[in-house]
Amino acid sequence: DGGITQSPKYLFRKEGQNVTLSCEQNLNHDAMYWYRQDPGQGLRLIYYSQIVNDFQKGDIAEGYSVSREKKESFPLTVTSAQKNPTAFYLCATQGQGRDTGELFFGEGSRLTVL
Amino acid sequence: GQNIDQPTEMTATEGAIVQINCTYQTSGFNGLFWYQQHAGEAPTFLSYNVLDGLEEKGRFSSFLSRSKGYSYLLLKELQMKDSASYLCAVMDSNYQLIWGAGTKLIIKP
Numbered sequence: 473d474g475g476i477t478q479s480p481k482y483l484f485r486k487e488g489q490n491v492t493l494s495c496e497q498n499l500n501h502d503a504m505y506w507y508r509q510d511p512g513q514g515l516r517l518i519y520y521s522q523i524v525n526d527f528q529k530g531d532i533a534e535g536y537s538v539s540r541e542k543k544e545s546f547p548l549t550v551t552s553a554q555k556n557p558t559a560f561y562l563c564a565t566q567g568q569g570r571d572t573g574e575l576f577f578g579e580g581s582r583l584t585v586l
Numbered sequence: 587g588q589n590i591d592q593p594t595e596m597t598a599t600e601g602a603i604v605q606i607n608c609t610y611q612t613s614g615f616n617g618l619f620w621y622q623q624h625a626g627e628a629p630t631f632l633s634y635n636v637l638d639g640l641e642e643k644g645r646f647s648s649f650l651s652r653s654k655g656y657s658y659l660l661l662k663e664l665q666m667k668d669s670a671s672y673l674c675a676v677m678d679s680n681y682q683l684i685w686g687a688g689t690k691l692i693i694k695p
Binding site: 512513515516517560562576577578579580582 | 626683
């Protein structure tokens, strides 16, 4: 089935540790996005990539890093520099032109820092 | 700054009709999206409006007025499974999506 797979679904981290969240898609979509969702707030864009080997910072990129070595994969690393990393992280893809294409979301990864 | 406003929470009765409003102030406009998100799950696409007027899709309809910076999502014949958060998002002049905080809809029997 075509879709977006995020893993792990739940992750616990100790302070000072880096963690990497996986996002894999088989929709053949060019654009991929990482969002953070906190209670009472709208989705906030962390990073996005329109094409392989290229990515751009979003509104809250500090403390995060990404790579886009393959079209299918867009992993997000939450580094120890991110001061408040506990959140729900959503990966999304967009297949059509950026001006009309809806976003397709993965099921999310919930990160808790202990 | 850019801003999307939606009510935080609404309650409605099974079988009834509910209207969820969204007002926006953004740098340019390239369309408005509505998404549904059940607790702990991914958002799923409901509708897209770029021109003024009403778009109907089954029990759900979405309306847009660009001059007023206003949209609403209308849900008819409410079912218990419609209990979810409804997210409004506007695509600005840079084709970036600006998201509202979402409206949590509670359906009572």
